[in-house]
Amino acid sequence: MRDLDDELMERYRAGDENAFTLLVRRHQQPLVNFIARFINDRDGAEDLAQETFIRIFKASRRYKPGRAQFKTWMYHIATNLCKNELRNRGRRDRYRVDNVVDGDGDGGDSEQIDLIESAPADVAFQPEVALERKELHDAIQTAIAELPEQYRVPLVLRDLQGLSYDEISEVLELRSGTTKSRINRARLMLKDKLQSFVSCS
Amino acid sequence: MKCLQAEEHFSAHFEDTLDYQTLQRFEEHLAACEACQQEYTRFQESVKAVRQLPQIEPSPDFMPTLLQRLAEEQREIGGVSEIIGTSWKRLQDVFRRPRWAFSGIVALLLIAVVGGYLYQDGFLSDRDAQPTVVITPASEESQVGPSPVELPVDVRRSVPDVNRFLPRGVTSTSQQPMQRHYILKQVSYTNASTRGGL
């Protein structure tokens, strides 16, 4: 069967504007989730996800159906944007440290991910459960954010985005052995970081 | 199998992708090694916990903002294509005139003009494949009708249409000048993809 994303790209290139909106609608949620988990910043994630779609729109002529999946292409673009963003933030932070005058911290830094409102509805009537769960989620997000980038990205793609190992290798342009060992390494590191949260009964 | 080796197979065992022999040796080791048993249990718990993280949803503003940003992009490209558009029209007019009105020299001049516009605006220079502007100088016998002029896909598609990505009912004139917030605008996809691994 023909891939729907490919068909939408082709329709868009043929002048069907609605096709692009449909593409965005299909992928916006996973993309925002991926970027937010990657850069540990929810507001910044929306901006970068939009930037990703703009890149895709601009490069739509270059897209070759069947050569790479639309999805992996999208994640590839997003990954590069995120890496650059983090690099730039690092540079800005270093600059800020050098210029100690910055007092009230209005540097436009977005807050870290706060997930309290996205807690599943079934725990709404049990505040202490909700809080516990939120604590766990925060701890996991922090642990992920602390992973070195080369381990964090494949882990997020695998365990949060549900991509296959082959797809991840394609996104990150890695040999499949490297992808596998990085994901395993990332999970081992997380296991150690989450030691106090994950019970071993 | 040693503990360190066993650890390397945690993911493969968890995802059930070990081959028979490795599976045997892995389970043999685990049965005999309490430390690895514990570590593997924690490993599984931790992977499951990570996978249960809630999905982050885009805000309701996501699509409207994206459409606005795209309309802005379109307008930018539109400015360039207007220039190209008029050159293209002039070119067509020239080729509709009688045979003596055009020659290879005219065509070459136009190539230079169009090419100049495109290049000056950086419109072509950042594309990975230079689109071609092929203008065949008309010979004595093949001058009826417009000459075969092949313009890049860019030019054909880039008729300025700023409303293209606006929500229905919104026209570009009713729209406020939007704030620009392209964080990473200067980094092109091709640049960003030349990389030395992670």
Ligand SMILES: [Zn+2]
């Ligand atoms: Zn052991």
